[in-house]
Amino acid sequence: AWTITGNFANVIHGLNANHLTDQVIQRSKRMILDTLGVGLLGTNTEVCHKVTQYSKIYRSDISSTIWGHLDFRLPPLYAAFVNGVAVHSMDFDDTWHPATHPSGAVLPAVIALSEAFPQKKKISGLDLLLAFNVGIEVQGRLLRFSSEARNIPKRFHPPTVVGTMGSAAACAKLLALDQLQCKNALAIAASYAGAPLANAATQTKPLHVGNAAKHGLEAACLASQGLQGNKQILDMESGIGAFYTDYNPQTLPTLQSYPWLLDQQDVAIKHFPAHLGTHWVADAASSVRRKLVESNNLLPLDKIEKVILRVPEVKYVNRPSPTSEHEARHSFQFVACSALLDGSMSVQSFTTENIHRPALRELLCKTQLEHPPDNTPSFESLYCEVSVMLQDANMISDRCDTFYGHWRKPLKKEDLEKKFQSNASSILPAEATEGIIETVYNLEKVEDCSVLSTFLSGQSARALSEKLSFL
């Protein structure tokens, strides 16, 4: 199919030297010359000195852990990036209300940063925990500046807007920047914020979180080097307001008994790696399946005439026939059919084989969506109804208002741990996974949070016993 994007790609690819006219050559050479001169001159500026200093940091002696890897390390910026990508790579990470993925934008950055301090400076678990929460809080507060943010997004992917700011705030906190530097960190971060939603459901989406973490960290580092931005970045419509059509910023409450948003509003933790909206669908579909299966525990596929999903209108999760894992994770239809076939969803549901299995494709063809007007596209209020119409005209339906893992029905401790173990054990040895659980549960008492990084790299607990010190 012909597209503008494809057209651009064709042109970029197809243009060759013969297409350049004399005038274009002449003009562009003038531009090149002028730009070089201007650049050379600019090297003596303060701003340039700062960024050069900053960029020189990336020598190989300063490095941070890449989760799951003992064999090499990366500079903090890229560790934050890579680990952030990992966190969002399968759309398995937490979701908040108003909608964003708060932790992935912050945690990789603060952990990477915690490893980058000069040797004498120890970062405690409590420092890390505080910085983390600052990063979450700032995101939540910013999301409340626009009524647009209440609903599932359409224009900019929220982690790229508020996530970058949250990462900057968290890193600024960890770096113990002064007030002015904190302001500048926010200002600089704003200039990195904002990626369009269209890359959701593609392989690039995970980079949204990776980049949010990385760029927030960069902004904080630049601020700590003295770089300055617009100190009214949150006040102005041409600041962070640029990302919203309605923007009404509000001041934060006073520090006295500070009311954290996380106190009032928990996150949702996902059960399986797909867009949050599909979790309602999976619950309802599994329940319908239980009603449908016969004694042999098989779904009577050939008896199914139609599958109707009543979901909110969310264009980027409406995919009748996904072909990649990324699309499958953003498809109401796919998750409904998978859950109907298998009874539950898991990491395995999104393998290539499972995405393309004939039974699933067949069921997908029978699936359609309906958008009841009362089904608002908000993670706070949406619901899903799955109705399976059989050939004999019988209709089996069920509805899910709140899936297990949603903030209204949070995962129990055992189940949260089970998810963690299941995920981590495929990468790390048992000692490391247990070490992480221990460390995180006692985070506020950990004197030196570098133990966390060491576990993350896969080093065994035995080698670390000296490092562990809980009160």
Next chain:
Amino acid sequence: MWILTSSFASFIHAVQPEHLSKTVRHRSKRMILDSIGVGLVGSTTHVFDIALQYCRLYSSVAVSSVYGKAGVKLSPTLAAFTNGVATHSMDFDDTWHPATHPSGAVLPALLAASQMLPPSTKPNGMDFLLAFNVGLEVQGRLMHFSTEAHNIPKRFHPPSVVGTMGSAAATAKLLSLSTAQCAHALGIAASLAGAPMANAATQAKPLHIGNATRLGFEAALLAARGMEANPLILDDIPGCSGFSAFYRVYQPKPLSTPSDHHEFLLEKQDIAFKRFPAHLGMHWVVDAALSVRNLFINYAGSFSPSLIRTIVLKIPVSKYINRPFPSSEHQARHSFQFNACTALLDGEVGLSSFTESSIQRQELRELLDKVVVEHPEDNVANFDKMYGEVALLLHSGDFLTGKCDTFYGHWRKPLSKESLLKKFRSNASHVLPEDKIDTIITMVDNLENLSDSSQLACSL
């Protein structure tokens, strides 16, 4: 009113562990645990592999030159970043119509990339020049997708929007990516585009160009390694914005496939080069101010500020360049008032006009006090149509005016070759010796014949 950002900064700075409630600790630790687990399992994914491969490039690959720092090398994208910042650091770089700073977003990435490629595949000068023009062309075409782009921007700073895309396109071209990879480079770049205007006139503004060139370059490198994005990123997708996210009105148009007759936008629409390091809008008022200054000197014998009662500036409406009393160099470069008064006072505006001492001069402040600003309806905030008018109302009751429709350096009145070279030499001489300066001039002049374009980067 301007207390919001401060309140955030205060919060970040002042909040302490004691402020964490029990619930918050509990919940946040759950989040941390889950996040780590999810990250660990995520390290088995394909996208992770690509990202990782990409990052490992930088372990100790410092191959790209930094302007004016012989002997210093950085990893390619960071070199691009640094050089991009240098380019825009003083707002001295070129400006196009529709408005953006096209070259700074493209050239640093290409220079850095040329040094990154192995000797056997070094692009020649022609390849380089072509890639540069691809970068410009894509920027220009994208700006034609929205009528918003025709006027001086209000929301997103154009170099951060189209510049990133241009850099991605240019580096994709230099790296000879396939058509599919070119599309993905654009898609990945879109997710790295877009900085708000509010940081213009601050020290952070130069980062917009630095990041545009760097991140577009990153996008191309990721696409080269197989990263995929939305293949419809430039198309209009209702309900799920792609590149259109950055505009209120968006009407994309295709590029003609280059058969024999692709007309580059640069053919029809030349660029403006600045004569002094300040926002383009300043150039009109400066020329107008210089013109009225001459009249004034003829009238009064010399420039006597005490004779002036009011200075009236007739300028288009554009908030971020309307600053009655700038306090930093960055603000001064974005102030109609400052530039007009400097021109009146000194008879010229140049590098030294923006030093701390120049900005704070008493005589200048006195002149600034006399300025009033008017926004005639016919003075549109558009680099193709605007004008600058400076009127001096004297205590005697007389008034003198100067008007500038087209300043020298604007595309309608381009700098001569001599003027352009003079600017280059003057700039480069701050950091490079004479012979190196000559080398660069010759190399660029003969760019099409250069067999290894990385020599250009090496000569910096």
